[in-house]
Amino acid sequence: MRIFYILLFFLSAAASAYGQENLTLSTDSKKGKLYFYWGWNTAQYSSSDIEFKGEDHNFVLKNVKSHDHDLRWKVSEHLNPGRLTIPQFNFRVGYFLNDHWDISIGTDHMKYVVNDLQTVKISGYIEGTGTVYDGVYDNDDIVIDQESFLEFEHTDGLNYVNVGLRRNDKLASLTSFADLNLLVGVNAGVLIPKTNSDLLNKGKNDEFHLAGYGVGATGGLNLTLFKVFFIQTELKSGYINLPSIITTPVDTDRGKQDFLFSQWNVVFGGYINLNKKHKAKNKR
Template structure:
């Protein structure tokens, strides 16, 4: 709301008569980069665990994101800048309206540590969980399982995005050298490289980055550019993640798999240059 009011107050200074508008250079060749932060939401998922002495599935498991509380030192400190959930992207305009980009969506996925689910499969060891299960009621608790992608549900992806100037659409004449407001529509796909924090009834976790699967999604957003170089952007994304090969413990044979839908809302700031204009 505050941003909307600010834009309404500033807009008259950017509106100009037709004869005062300079010829606008094309976006083609423009390079941009941005950094920002996100919140994420995930559908419930079935998580399948396999190992030397177990093969079982937990059904309809709930999880949340974990955004870090805002602190200037954490969000902008060089040694802590990647602790929050972040977005980084580098892009290039192939023509006036379409850009291609690569980036990393650093999300976090945290299983709710105490919840009631169904379990099916077998656990064959000397633990208290030994037995066969057939859609039995089961309560997940921290002594049985901790399941998080908190060092990053890292979505490494490429996107193609369509950009359109909103002021042109509504017939509002503005000086694009000073301000430009675009809507964005895009699609992307990529790989998941989480660093998972998993503790399965006391086993040591596997604390390494690992390519675990793939994802794809679509987005819509708004981008406002000031004086051609600085911009603010917000995007709403939705997509699908499938990870058939999640490392869980230090044992090479211990694995997990899951898939789920996600949504993400991000806020970013960035800079753009056009070295060819």
């Protein structure tokens, strides 16, 4: 969770910067502007306890480790219009309430994969499945083998649909057409994962499902070009709680877990000026 701690430091430093009188404020009005962006993320997750409940099982796997989807940069994947939703992506649309504050809504499409062949502790029971895993467990060791015991992924994906409130300030004018800006904000929303889970070879129910909620904070740097386009890098971190995860094709089988997450995002976007008064003033 190195990125998580870096983000906390970054947000603290940013908050301190806001209190300094010599912080350069933007002279360009952003009020009434709409913005949008698209980009990609890499993510990390804390270990978590995952609970599985059904008619023939009720158990908890403790301190389960996971990772995001290992997809290296490929032009054929990341810049192919027909495959835009395949990599881990971020999409957001926002509106500036005034020169510094904006409200936005977006989707963080992360991917979560439980590490295969890791040894964890298990407590609870599995019965009547006809597998070698039938039995009662009390903090025993078990190997998460995706071939015979458990395959567990939110890979299509761990979809965090969230509303955000952000503060924006201009740090410096680098050239006559390039401005460097600082942003910090908070967000909250719902998780609609498409969970790829196969428990005890029962099969998969690969459907989108409202599984829980999340909250988070964001800090970032924005490079605006010609007051129209921008490149932005963000550090984002938060908490996700999933009390209703689909784990098998059986309707009553459910899982639950909660964990911390962190992201590093690189996004590209633009502004659309909806402020008619501001447009008219500029034409004079």
